[in-house]
Amino acid sequence: MWDADGNRYIDFHAAFGPHILGHNDMEVNQAVIESLQNGASLFGSGTTVHEGELAELIQDAVPYAEGVQLLNTGSEATFQAIRAARAATGREDIIVMQGGYNGWHNDVSCNLATPLAQLGPRISPGEYPYIPISAGVPLAHQALVHPVNFNDLDSVEEACKRHSVAALITEPILQNIGLIKPQPGYLEGLRRLADTYGFVLIFDEVKTGFRHALGGYSAICGVKPDLAVFGKALANGFPIAAIAGRRDLMDYFAHPDPAKRVLLAGTYNGHPVPAAAAIATLRRLAAGDGELFRRLDELGARAEAELAALFSAEGVIVTIVRQGSAFCVYFMDHAPVDWHDLASHHDFPKDESMRRALIARGVYCFPVATKQWSISAAHTEADIQHTVEQFAAWLEDVQSLSMPAQ
Numbered sequence: 001m002w003d004a005d006g007n008r009y010i011d012f013h014a015a016f017g018p019h020i021l022g023h024n025d026m027e028v029n030q031a032v033i034e035s036l037q038n039g040a041s042l043f044g045s046g047t048t049v050h051e052g053e054l055a056e057l058i059q060d061a062v063p064y065a066e067g068v069q070l071l072n073t074g075s076e077a078t079f080q081a082i083r084a085a086r087a088a089t090g091r092e093d094i095i096v097m098q099g100g101y102n103g104w105h106n107d108v109s110c111n112l113a114t115p116l117a118q119l120g121p122r123i124s125p126g127e128y129p130y131i132p133i134s135a136g137v138p139l140a141h142q143a144l145v146h147p148v149n150f151n152d153l154d155s156v157e158e159a160c161k162r163h164s165v166a167a168l169i170t171e172p173i174l175q176n177i178g179l180i181k182p183q184p185g186y187l188e189g190l191r192r193l194a195d196t197y198g199f200v201l202i203f204d205e206v207k208t209g210f211r212h213a214l215g216g217y218s219a220i221c222g223v224k225p226d227l228a229v230f231g232k233a234l235a236n237g238f239p240i241a242a243i244a245g246r247r248d249l250m251d252y253f254a255h256p257d258p259a260k261r262v263l264l265a266g267t268y269n270g271h272p273v274p275a276a277a278a279i280a281t282l283r284r285l286a287a288g289d290g291e292l293f294r295r296l297d298e299l300g301a302r303a304e305a306e307l308a309a310l311f312s313a314e315g316v317i318v319t320i321v322r323q324g325s326a327f328c329v330y331f332m333d334h335a336p337v338d339w340h341d342l343a344s345h346h347d348f349p350k351d352e353s354m355r356r357a358l359i360a361r362g363v364y365c366f367p368v369a370t371k372q373w374s375i376s377a378a379h380t381e382a383d384i385q386h387t388v389e390q391f392a393a394w395l396e397d398v399q400s401l402s403m404p405a406q
Contacts, residue, residue: 001364009364010383014374016366017175017207018232020296020325021284022378028236031280032273040272050275057282058244061214064224067250069243070270074206075103077229077241078169080264082107084227084243084252085167085200087262093163095199097150098128099339101176102169102204109134111147113177113339113370122340125154127162149338150174151182153189160197168194169202172217176207178328178370179321180336187223194226200249206231206241211374212324213293214285238277284377292377296325299375299384303327306388314395325375329354346370354394361390 001011001023011023021028035050055068071077082094094107098119102108110130111119119128128149130142146163148155150170159165172187174180194201203225209216210233218224227245234240243250255261285292304322307329311318319330330336331347351369358365363386365373375384 007362009359009362010379010387011364012373012375012387013364013366013371014376015237016232017211017326017372017374018235018237019374019376019378020211020233021236021281022376023237025236025281025284025378027284028238028277028280031276032238035272035276040276042268042271044267048270048272048275050272050279051270054275054278054282057279057286058230058242061210061282061286062216062218062228062244064218064246065228065244066247067245067253069250069253069264070275071241071243071264071266072239072268072271072274073103074204074229074231074241075105076266077206077231077243078103078108078202078204079105080253080262081200081202081227081229081243081245082167082169084249084262085202087252087255087260088249089166089198089200091164091166091199093144093146093165095127095146095148095156095159095165095168097170097174098147099150099177099180099342100171100174100204102171102206104134106137106141107145108169109137110142110145111339113343116340116343119340122149122338123155124149124152125158127155127159149340150180151186151337153186153193156190156193157197160193160199165197165199167200167202169204171204171206171208172221172223173208173212173323174339175326175372177339177342178330178336178372179323179326180338180342181321181323182221183337187221191223191225200227201225203228205229207326207372208323210234210282210285211326214282214290217323234281235274235278236281238274240271240274240278293324296375296377299379299381300325300327302381303373303375303384303387306384307391310388310392310395314399316395326372327375328370328372330370342370354391357394357397358387358390361393363387363390 127146205216209230213219231241252262253264332345336342348369
């Protein structure tokens with residue numbers, strides 16, 4: 001991509017992850033053009049052909065998707081998933097993850113990257129105070145939300161004993177603070193606790209869905225949530241999101257009893273233009289029995305191996321965490337397991353300094369520490385090699401500056 005001054009960058013930010021095929025993909029663009037030429041327009045009355053076709057493709061990709069609803073953004077999707085869970089259970093409290101991000105609305109607008117001085121020490125089992133990342137969240141609403149640390153099943157169970165929990169929502173991999181993976185048995189444990197205590201397990205696959213596998217991360221881990229939300233890579237940059245999951249839960253959006261019906265409204269929901277983009281994207285991702293995912297994994301593995309070798313050769317301690325085409329470089333000696341672990345050990349100033357130096361060298365990543373790097377199908381081996389060379393040049397500059405004067 002290019003900035004306003006004409007500077008060229010290899011983009012590994014990918015607009016926070018949607019561009020799995022790369023910017024301005026011609027096949028996706030052509031699908032949108034054809035939909036417009038064939039009269040695709042917003043009618044606001046009934047399901048369009050594109051909307052129905054896309055829902056079927058999502059169901060084909062996601063085995064537990066017994067129903068699908070389309071929306072415009074991931075935040076809308078998480079909002080509606082939580083509302084459906086409350087309607088189905090008759091409960092109000094929800095559990096969220098410290099360090100996770102699930103959107104902008106009151107239920108989840110909290111505890112993203114809270115300084116430990118404000119958050120306090122790790123509590124296990126236990127929950128943390130709701131610390132908003134936005135002004136305007138009522139205190140009464142905050143009292144219904146219970147943040148716990150990722151990878152801590154004891155804290156989830158303790159919250160279930162203290163509160164009447166309607167839903168637990170989590171990214172199956174925390175991907176807004178790099179990539180914090182679930183420990184062995186963690187997601188399976190969440191499934192077990194959901195069944196035991198009767199809450200709705202919601203996977204926020206807005207970032208993981210259709211980037212790591214056609215069926216989302218649940219297809220990799222083998223754990224089925226009750227509901228899941230998708231976005232970003234679903235349409236390669238066009239604005240669309242989806243909720244999918246169990247039929248009995250999805251039916252609340254069209255419940256015959258008005259007192260039980262969950263209002264799902266939105267003039268632009270299922271708009272044929274982003275739906276056409278999503279159809280083209282999913283067809284590309286499904287082609288060749290997942291050939292594109294294998295190629296992305298190969299590029300990711302090469303970037304991981306070459307960067308790890310580079311840092312090791314320079315004596316710089318890092319841990320690279322990768323899932324397929326997404327990765328993060330942590331300046332610490334192990335992969336973080338939760339926000340407290342990351343905030344206590346990662347060198348945030350060095351991370352941010354590295355990012356700004358790489359941007360100056362024409363390699364674009366989001367200039368905030370721990371944000372993930374995203375490889376797309378438009379990247380080549382030459383792009384990866386060039387990027388590794390820019391990392392090497394940055395390291396050389398850092399090492400030379402740290403050498404004592406002669």
